Amino acid sequence: MGLAMGLLAPSARGVMPPLPKPVSYNRDVRPILAENCFYCHGQDPNHRKKNLRLDQADSAYTKAIVPGDADESALVERIFIDKSDEQMPPPDSHRHLSPEQKQVLKRWVAEGAQYEQHWAYVAPARPALPHVDRKGWVRNPIDAFVLAKLETEGLSPSPEADPITLMRRVTLDLTGLPPTPAEVDAYLADSKKPGAYERLVDRLLASPAYGERMALPWLDAARYADSNGFQQDGDTYQWVWRDWVVRALNADMPFDEFSTDQLAGDLLPNATTDQKIASAFNRNHLLNGEGGAIAEEQRNIILFDRVDTTATTWLALTVACAQCHDHKFDPITQRDYYSLMAAFNQVPETGVPGGGPGRIRVAAPYIELPTDENKATIARLEAELKSADKEADATKRFEAELVKWEPTVTPETPDIDRALLPILREKPEERTKAEAAQLKNGLRKHFEKKVWPKIAAKDPALKRANELKDQLARYKNEEVPRVMIMSDAKHRDTHILDRGNYETPKEKVSFATPAFLPPMPKDAPKNRLGLARWLFMPENPLTARVQANRYWQDFFGVGLVKTSEDLGVQSEMPVHQDLLDWLAVEFRQPSIPDSDDCKSEISNLKSEISESGDCCSGLPHAWSMKHIHRLIVTSATYRQSSRVTPALLARDPENRLLARGGRFRMPAMVLRDVALATSGLLDRRIGGKPVYPYQPEGIWDSLAITKERDFTYPQSHGADLYRRSLYTFWRRTVAPADVFDNSNRQTCRVRLAVTCTPLHALTTLNDPTWVEAARVLAAHAMESSPDTDARLTFAFRQVLAREPHETELKILRHMFDRQRSFYADVRKAAEAATSVGDSPPAKDLDVTDHAALSAVCLAILNLDEALTHE
Secondary structure: OOHHHHHHOOOOOOOOOOOOOOOOHHHHHHHHHHHHOHHHHOOOOOOOOOOOOOOOHHHHHHHOOOOOOOOOOHHHHHHHOOOOOOOOOOHHHOOOOOHHHHHHHHHHHHOOOOOOOOHHHOOOOOOOOOOOOOHHHOOOHHHHHHHHHHHHOOOOOOOEOOHHHHHHHHHHHHHOOOOOHHHHHHHHHHOOOOOHHHHHHHHHHOOHHHHHHHHHHHHHHOOOOOEOOOOOOOEOOOHHHHHHHHHHHHOOOOHHHHHHHHHHHHHOOOOOHHHHHHHHHHHOOOOOOOOOOOHHHHHHHHHHHHHHHHHHHHHOOOOHHHHOOOOOOOOOOHHHHHHHHHHHOOOOOOOOOOOOOOOEOOOOOEEEOOOHHHHHHHHHHHHHHHHHHHHHOHHHHHHHHHHHHHHHOOOOOOOOOHHHHHHHHOOHHHOOHHHHHHHHHHHHHHHHHHHHHHHHOOOHHHHHHHHHHHHHHHHHHHHOOEEEOOOOOOOOOEEEEHHHOOOOEEEEEOOOOOOOOOOOOOOOOOOHHHHHHHHOOOOOOOHHHHHHHHHHHHHHOOOOOOOOOOOOOOOOOOOOHHHHHHHHHHHHOOOOOOOHHHOOOOOOOOOOOOOOOOOOOOOOOOOOHHHHHHHHHOOOOOOEOOOOOHHHHHHOOOOOOOOOOOOEEOOHHHHHHHHHHHHOOOEOOOOOOOEOOOOOOOOOOOOOOOOOOOOOOOOOOHHHHHEOHHHEOOEOOEOOOOOOOOOOOOOOOOOOOOOOOHHHHHHHHHOHHHHHHHHHHHHHHHHHOOOHHHHHHHHHHHHHOOOOOHHHHHHHHHHHHHHHHHHHHOHHHHHHHOOOOOOOOOOOOOHHHHHHHHHHHHHHHOOHHHHEEO
């Protein structure tokens, strides 16, 4: 058993299993050195001790290692020595090598101390499909790699999940919504024919709900929110970009195009409006509008955020520490960091918001995108203003009053613009043409803003025209979407900053990609567009791997590399590296057709499937996200039951060997959508401005409230209350209270922790969304049949897709009887339970039965099976 496998399955006595021969630097040695040695003996020259680098063979061989001779190697001597002043790692470093780790290093040196390039920094090549014994289990190449590993470890895959469990799993995974009983029945009827499951998958991939579900992890990576953050948290219109993401995913936009548009859509030749909207990816950052914010400091913070977000999203590199010094572990220098930042340093922005009066606070550059509703409202207001202006003869009277007022202006005029004072103090004949024009324009603005409203207030007709003018201006400012986008309109020099301090620039740098990775093509533009093209070069070792790993994470709860945010030298060595590499190459260069009718025969596994596709037609396009998703969910690996035996749990508790299906609690945003969908409350409209579902009273009270800003929570009503969670307004300073374990949307997050606290259960048992969904589901169940068991079965199927077993039905019936007994004695409680939420209460239903069944439905929504990806 290899070391990686041994870490998954330590023996009962804690004895380390024997290492394979030879010891592998990447698999066995690098993790030990990275954790214990590279901090002082790595690439950062500012922290390096004794000028010794253990991350490079030349330095290590010169100063610490004699390849093949452990007895003569200082490295081996110093890790085994007992003297505290000579021991490595030093005792005061708080790092400690176990006896087993010391033996690994000693054996490695004795075997020749061969260094290897970090696996993730080598461009993936399509590996040949491995030989397996159980050929009949393999449905596509994914299974060949998984099965080969299982057979090596003496394990067998789990049986396929039952049809209903599998249908519910894949429907939730691809659409974020549960299947309806009618859809389950139709699938079961179709399952008697070959290819039924594949046809189901194709229908789900074609569903508009697919883009909404797949947008969720991308929005976390993009740190998307509907407000800027900080005190007096201004609202934005970045939801227009969110809708672009959903459309692009539903259209299966190739991932290279999807990425290029978001990184550099504004730089494409003849960029379309959609491509400019896509570039808003890198305007989703926090924007500090606090009074004490220093604009240039905030602009640099935004730049740092863009570099970190781009590196994490596409490269899975942790580059943030290189802002201040060379990376301690990965070969990323401070020069690399600022050379990359140069691509984002040409945006004509100040670093602080400024969008005029009203609630909206955006920062240039942006584009205005009035909706059809906006256009209609503006046209109506303009027509009313034109009529009122004509009735009051406002334009003529404004000009006349302005002419009368101008000669009265002196430097002592109250509130006059200070910039005009030097000009006013000059004699008219001494003013230059530019000064005269500046004065005329400044006085007109002052008159319009300060003087004219007072004059108009004395005349009803003028007052009406003035009010309409103000109303039109406010509407355009507050209601017409202004989407912040990227632009390279302002050239700036970029410098390495001393310890990341924008006030102490050092050497000037120009744009370049990290030096340790393959260089950009010579003809690539030196800007964000060149960066985007570099990401998708075949030589780039990271982009395809990173995304393939994250797609696996979406469907199995954990990536083939657990640290999906970091594929650097401190990441784990993947158990299924060949599978990850195969998926990466397949993503960028498909060889497997999506059509069942022309799939290559792979059951004999004699050779790799032809990359040319000559054997058939119907190959998907390169970088097709739907293709990779389809491959994963149609594999036998994905279709396994998630049930786990005690022996398998002890052997592989985290399911890294993939001997069973993935089992994990679903994201909170999906769970809310499931509750709404199963009750029939869900409004399935796609896109549009954010909505405000139920939240605790006073949830925004902690924010500053001024005359200009009203931070009371404007709860939605009607259909808007029941939109998908994707459309919930996300205020960065006070995130939605019913969303747990999600990103805070303040920084890029690509791997979310799944925690288990009482707050989760308190939400799903008490939040108005779940309580209302339960009582509406109960009403539908009561309307479906007069029989109690039939009602319970109806509700159970709506949530879990299957019918309850007799034992389960007995428990549900017992709970219903107990709840009915309680509510029969406390009618007010029954009335309260059946009136939660804004949806109309059910009519002509026995309130006691309805309340009791609502409690049972809420319990069903909170079953482990209901909350878990089974």
